[in-house]
Amino acid sequence: MKAVRVHAYGKPPSIDDIPEPSISGPLDILVEVGAAGLCRTDLHVIEGQWAEKSGVKLPYVLGHENAGWVREIGSAVTNVAPGDPVILHPLVTCGLCRPCRSGVDQHCENSRFPGIDSDGGMAELLLTSARSAVKLAPGLEPVDVAALADAGLTAYHAIRKALPLLYPGSTCVVIGVGGLGHIGVQCVLATTATNVIVVDRSDTALELAGSYGKVHVVKADGRQVQRVLELTGGAGAHVVLDFVGEQGAEADGLAMTRRAGSYFVIGYGGRIEIPTMDLIFTERNIIGNLVGTYTELDELMTMTAEGNVRLHTQVFPLEDINHAIEDLEAGRLPGRAILVPNRGRRI
């Protein structure tokens, strides 16, 4: 089968013809990939930034945001059947450790991460687990939802944790309306009656955010902290969702957070630097966020099926991976890049 593989860090991946993977464990499933999202993490992988952390052996297949159709299932699989359209939670989890038994799959003590530490979904077939598969509702196509598997799930996970703080009359700031943030804005609007302020450097991004519903938009032109304070009577926001997490957004985000408020770190790359006195004097919280749970992915699919969430995408055939990478690096992509290994169910 065709697959996008990294052979050497610092070099573009190539399209290889490799043997098809096959089912071995009782909960294994084999999926015909209908769509695989491309994200900045893939660029970092190619550059070698994840080499040590993942310990993956080259060459291997990229792709950690996947959706498609089930082709084959292991002996103990009961939740999906061959032919089912599915979106795939990014982690393959054990189901037996305390985090799995508590429903926080992303902290599984025995997980693997296809596309990061083992073969991923930028290929005609992906070997994963029944525990990762969420069946798609009628009307949802893999190509329309794939990027929700990781980018969307990460955004929704943070928002779900913030929900108890977002009462009517509260304020929620969203920093960054990119691949994660544009889903984040839609999720906040669908699940709360909070006051939403969106901050971004790009007018196009702010316009997109405005199209989702009633939001205040603030251009990140150097005066963004001051503008947020003005919009909140000088107090700051109850919740700040930072989808950037670098290049100053992390300091901005903390400065926009009011007394007893919470700053959610979702994007990464920068550093948190703050005196302990400043945290205790205002009793603010800094909340880490990592992907999300299986049930959260299921909920996000429900919202998508009901029209509350819509991905902004640009579709490429699998072979065009390096064009997609060039466009992403050059900032020429208006939406999330989606690679399509299979145009429809083949079985």
Added chain:
Amino acid sequence: MKAVRVHAYGKPPSIDDIPEPSISGPLDILVEVGAAGLCRTDLHVIEGQWAEKSGVKLPYVLGHENAGWVREIGSAVTNVAPGDPVILHPLVTCGLCRPCRSGVDQHCENSRFPGIDSDGGMAELLLTSARSAVKLAPGLEPVDVAALADAGLTAYHAIRKALPLLYPGSTCVVIGVGGLGHIGVQCVLATTATNVIVVDRSDTALELAGSYGKVHVVKADGRQVQRVLELTGGAGAHVVLDFVGEQGAEADGLAMTRRAGSYFVIGYGGRIEIPTMDLIFTERNIIGNLVGTYTELDELMTMTAEGNVRLHTQVFPLEDINHAIEDLEAGRLPGRAILVPNRGRRI
């Protein structure tokens, strides 16, 4: 009346004879001070570190941890009567803003803070509010409980927030067994079945901690992070309560916190410095903590009356304030210093 007043920053306070304060507002109460705790914040006030933040006009009376007996009450006071022994929540709050109406008094939008920004309790009489007064149960004396008003409340507040995380089988690290931490250890033991690890530089402090119940003690000798990791199978603790917050404790605390765990900043003076990637990759939280609520002070008094919490103190007459300060600065105080303006109810 006699009162301990700061006249100039950088100079020792003096014992002055000043006019007695008097009731003016309907919720005012006048309290004969039976005990006023001395803490490091008082040293910082004297040094001038709070000058700008508090904006207080010199000279003024120190003392923000107070207990005593009610002498006189305003026209609308119904919860205490003259003669009642009381402990006093450190803040005087409005009762009408959203934080007050939600029960999080410490974030009152119109508060004052006796001993910090107005005359405090190191005096024969203190003017405060009925909203700050918790009546003492029979058997509790002001001199035995005063330091719970701030130090104890702050410790208990953090622990109460951590409670949902401290299931049987979880681990809770307490860094620092001083004025706050020794109450903290007792509160954790009384309200959870978690596994407690206590970290301190001082053998005496660790011994004191051990006397409260079943705890693991770890000497902070440079290998404390490694020791905590060993005690937790390499994973770290679900909750770290940092009562120090400076001199490396803040980095240690984060390093001792496991995936999906929470680091509670209670002590202050140092800095949080951490890459956003380290927070998101492990989904850890950094939780600020500030004093506590009125109902939490009430609960802490219940635990004290029932023998679950016992303050470790050293008593001084009010006139010996400067000896107490010297002992505190020299590290010669085995427990919390308590100043006694009135030896018993005079009315």
Added chain:
Amino acid sequence: MKAVRVHAYGKPPSIDDIPEPSISGPLDILVEVGAAGLCRTDLHVIEGQWAEKSGVKLPYVLGHENAGWVREIGSAVTNVAPGDPVILHPLVTCGLCRPCRSGVDQHCENSRFPGIDSDGGMAELLLTSARSAVKLAPGLEPVDVAALADAGLTAYHAIRKALPLLYPGSTCVVIGVGGLGHIGVQCVLATTATNVIVVDRSDTALELAGSYGKVHVVKADGRQVQRVLELTGGAGAHVVLDFVGEQGAEADGLAMTRRAGSYFVIGYGGRIEIPTMDLIFTERNIIGNLVGTYTELDELMTMTAEGNVRLHTQVFPLEDINHAIEDLEAGRLPGRAILVPNRGRRI
């Protein structure tokens, strides 16, 4: 001033000319009533059903859902000023007991209830407390919001408690789209992405519910339980909000509640009758609901100001109280009856 008073149980109230009330306590406020809602509880009061429970001495003024303009304030009032338009939390609370200090004002240990146990708002002036007053945002008029003070608050309070259960993909049944229920439907739609099923006997009510957004409507024609089970794949709803609570709705509501689900009792009049085995075998909960908190009323006003909630009303001059009562008894009122003692701010 003019006031609607009950003189004898079982007889229509009369419009009396009585002395104006006046400020005495420091937190008292005197309000020119702009609107007072009429509800079924008023009918029950007139019939004498509340005589023993309230212990009120006749004659007294009806009216427990009030809004208007502040005329005069007590010496300690800081949150409202003369001239401010306000809506009034139905209870006058002490602010000092544990429920008040925890923010659950409706359980105040020293409250009074104007319109039930003391003179209410069907009069030109109402004496109440600054603790009960929520200032109206520009654009909100007393006549448009008064019935939110009790009916609306009660609906929103129950929904706010149910929020953590209403994840996307869950189902929420609303039984009864009357004075409370029509607000309830709007609140659920504004604050969740749950699947809403509305049950009522009246086609008009179901049509009104449908006009608020995406809901499934089920006619209460005897097959309503079966219909709800069909719509939920046989499982029932995660949350059932019963705004009727009598005439079979209480049994229906429990039967519509799925395993591990919660049945919220809001309306009253009937009885809960269920074997303990049926509750434990399915682990269902029965949740009582009473009015709401001050901050919830504030949040409901925010949602109203932002257009998320709109009351369906019919306005009467104060003098027409007995016409309004007749219409309510005869089922001729398409919306909530609102009595108007003052047509606009007089000061």
Added chain:
Amino acid sequence: MKAVRVHAYGKPPSIDDIPEPSISGPLDILVEVGAAGLCRTDLHVIEGQWAEKSGVKLPYVLGHENAGWVREIGSAVTNVAPGDPVILHPLVTCGLCRPCRSGVDQHCENSRFPGIDSDGGMAELLLTSARSAVKLAPGLEPVDVAALADAGLTAYHAIRKALPLLYPGSTCVVIGVGGLGHIGVQCVLATTATNVIVVDRSDTALELAGSYGKVHVVKADGRQVQRVLELTGGAGAHVVLDFVGEQGAEADGLAMTRRAGSYFVIGYGGRIEIPTMDLIFTERNIIGNLVGTYTELDELMTMTAEGNVRLHTQVFPLEDINHAIEDLEAGRLPGRAILVPNRGRRI
């Protein structure tokens, strides 16, 4: 192997020699049973009360509270190994439905219940799932813990749900200090600083409760409601845990519950009967409870290993099942009856 089987409802079970069960599924485990608890539910099964609900085909093996040693494991089992001592969660769950993925195993949509609807643990061997097995800490023996698998878990589950309500100064009533209640009292004492009141008809039971720590004991002699009200200043308890649920305990329990409090139904057999008005006027809750989750069983084992919980038992050889049943029916059992099919690990 030897097994206790029901052949006909209404007749005593017999000890049969039947074929050994064997592993078929990948997550199956085969356990040498070291101890099987006998409880009232077994009596009800024998009487035929569960015949319709369970649909089990006779003859079948009794026993739903089991512990022992793993003999053999399926191909996908990673959490236990042959030889491990284990206690077994009563349900065999699928791991793939939403309740399983949320950690609330007891609501699994595809579960089976050994001892109720399929062969149970009153036999030399039990076939169950790796998902049900909690490994025992060194020092814990199957015979000492088996009855915690169901009776203990059910008690702890209810208490864990009640924890957020049990602040210091609150009151918790425990009705019934039998097989479940005596574990309940120990769990409340170990995990809270609440005020505990224990109610039972038997002086021996009350004495046992008193031996666990500081509790108030109230004899259920007809004046128990009045006594609880007296002990709570007339207000009632914040939480009532009813381990009886029949013969008047259910009405008592509700009457002992204060405003805004919660009544937890754990025992069963009786009926809840209450006007909706009484629930809403006081805003009380009625909370159903069913077994518990896998992680709760794990936590209960931790508490047991640390000496916080100790079962009160009476041990019988498997062959003496009918003596044990007679003793239980006659009220001659001072503790929980435990049947021992294997005296120690045979492998």
